[in-house]
Amino acid sequence: MGQNGAGKTTLVKHFIGLLRPTRGRVLVDGVDTRNASVAELARKVGFVFQNPDHQLFSETVEEEIAFALRNFGFSEKTIKERVDWALNLLDLTRYRKTSPFMLSGGERKRVALASVLAWDPKILILDEPTIGQDAYQKERLRHFIIQLNQQGKTVIVVTHDIEFVAECEPRVILMANGRIIADGEAREVLTDPTLVKEASLMPPEITQVFIRLNDFGFPRKVLGVYEAKRLILEYLRGRAGK
Numbered sequence: 001m002g003q004n005g006a007g008k009t010t011l012v013k014h015f016i017g018l019l020r021p022t023r024g025r026v027l028v029d030g031v032d033t034r035n036a037s038v039a040e041l042a043r044k045v046g047f048v049f050q051n052p053d054h055q056l057f058s059e060t061v062e063e064e065i066a067f068a069l070r071n072f073g074f075s076e077k078t079i080k081e082r083v084d085w086a087l088n089l090l091d092l093t094r095y096r097k098t099s100p101f102m103l104s105g106g107e108r109k110r111v112a113l114a115s116v117l118a119w120d121p122k123i124l125i126l127d128e129p130t131i132g133q134d135a136y137q138k139e140r141l142r143h144f145i146i147q148l149n150q151q152g153k154t155v156i157v158v159t160h161d162i163e164f165v166a167e168c169e170p171r172v173i174l175m176a177n178g179r180i181i182a183d184g185e186a187r188e189v190l191t192d193p194t195l196v197k198e199a200s201l202m203p204p205e206i207t208q209v210f211i212r213l214n215d216f217g218f219p220r221k222v223l224g225v226y227e228a229k230r231l232i233l234e235y236l237r238g239r240a241g242k
């Protein structure tokens with residue numbers, strides 16, 4: 001997370017070899033990216049660009065999802081199974097025979113994500129995945145990211161959507177001016193007004209409310225809706241009992 005121009009996308013492009021380090025080194029699953037091609041790294045790292053039009057080119061959604069699978073040498077039976085799975089997962093089945101370029105921006109973004117998820121990479125990079133997504137699709141994405149993480153996969157998200165991050169409660173890395181300024185649990189990083197301001201962000205709305213409620217005995221480091229509800233109900237029960 002961080003302001004525009006902080007270096008977020010530049011950093012993650014190194015993970016798939018689209019950029020190479022001019023000094024130091026980048027290791028992906030123990031492999032030095034200077035010694036591996038983009039194609040080799042892509043077997044382990046799936047990258048979904050901020051603008052889906054930068055990676056979509058096939059005539060239909062179905063062909064788009066199948067393209068990488070064929071390049072990687074999957075059998076036709078496996079390709080069909082993985083395409084069906086990805087279409088269902090991202091709620092795209094009805095668009096199977098539709099051109100990706102006839103879809104909305106949010107739908108095209110889901111097609112790009114489906115085309116990467118289909119080959120089941122070990123590491124998934126999502127660049128601004130919530131742009132163009134409604135609240136329902138954001139919630140589906142949140143649950144899916146958590147599910148992938150529980151399966152042992154690494155999910156790296158570049159985003160300005162601090163409310164989305166607050167609900168996920170992941171490890172957060174803040175960047176500013178090409179350097180890391182904070183690295184830690186979301187509860188510690190996103191509830192620190194000084195750090196968040198340095199990254200040109202605002203604390204989550206719930207956090208802002210509880211910072212102001214601190215004078216009434218509420219904790220300041222609150223991120224989620226359900227935690228906020230529990231704390232407020234406990235406070236009201238305590239007041240009612242006096």
